[in-house]
Amino acid sequence: GNSVTQMEGPVTLSEEAFLTINCTYTATGYPSLFWYVQYPGEGLQLLLKATKADDKGSNKGFEATYRKETTSFHLEKGSVQVSDSAVYFCALKGSNDYKLSFGAGTTVTVRA
Amino acid sequence: NAGVTQTPKFQVLKTGQSMTLQCAQDMNHNSMYWYRQDPGMGLRLIYYSASEGTTDKGEVPNGYNVSRLNKREFSLRLESAAPSQTSVYFCASSEKGNRENTEAFFGQGTRLTVV
Numbered sequence: 001g002n003s004v005t006q007m008e009g010p011v012t013l014s015e016e017a018f019l020t021i022n023c024t025y026t027a028t029g030y031p032s033l034f035w036y037v038q039y040p041g042e043g044l045q046l047l048l049k050a051t052k053a054d055d056k057g058s059n060k061g062f063e064a065t066y067r068k069e070t071t072s073f074h075l076e077k078g079s080v081q082v083s084d085s086a087v088y089f090c091a092l093k094g095s096n097d098y099k100l101s102f103g104a105g106t107t108v109t110v111r112a
Numbered sequence: 113n114a115g116v117t118q119t120p121k122f123q124v125l126k127t128g129q130s131m132t133l134q135c136a137q138d139m140n141h142n143s144m145y146w147y148r149q150d151p152g153m154g155l156r157l158i159y160y161s162a163s164e165g166t167t168d169k170g171e172v173p174n175g176y177n178v179s180r181l182n183k184r185e186f187s188l189r190l191e192s193a194a195p196s197q198t199s200v201y202f203c204a205s206s207e208k209g210n211r212e213n214t215e216a217f218f219g220q221g222t223r224l225t226v227v
Contacts, residue, residue, distance in 0.1 A: 042220055043219050043220045045218070
């Protein structure tokens with residue numbers, strides 16, 4: 001079946017540091033890939049997505065590129081802010097699936 | 113815009129009690145989902161409803177039942193709560209279920225504690 005493996009953390013960074021969270025997946029066919037973010041006390045929000053190989057999703061300074069050859073979808077941001085402190089989830093949706101499969105989540109804390 | 117609304121936000125149950133978690137969406141989505149979130153395990157799918165009138169089991173359905181009341185509403189019932197069901201529960205909806213790469217929209221969650 002489909003599965004997602006992501007770096008669990010927690011990750012603690014200083015403001016303006018570079019952030020990368022690794023995500024790899026196992027799936028048949030051509031899944032769509034997502035990064036969701038969960039701010040404290042809230043539900044999940046879509047951060048970015050990519051629906052085919054070599055697509056780059058981007059939003060709020062975050063980027064991730066769909067790499068089929070390495071089955072990866074790593075999340076990066078060049079300069080984090082305190083407001084980026086959250087839990088980040090990598091997820092995939094198989095081409096014939098109704099549902100999302102999630103990674104375990106990575107807690108990121110950014111210090112001023 | 114309300115999006116996906118869950119009630120209640122918090123609940124404490126005693127072992128063996130029953131309760132229903134309510135979820136409603138106002139985006140006219142066909143598909144709805146119930147997930148539970150546990151530390152270190154991400155989100156796991158309990159049940160989903162691909163369209164009005166259908167429901168299917170997810171990864172962890174034991175101990176739960178669901179009802180797709182209409183297109184807007186999808187409820188999750190715990191018939192006899194157990195401490196292992198202590199978790200944060202999220203309802204979600206999406207526009208299309210199959211062969212479409214659309215995002216899911218999530219409610220704010222219900223934090224359930226079973227003592």
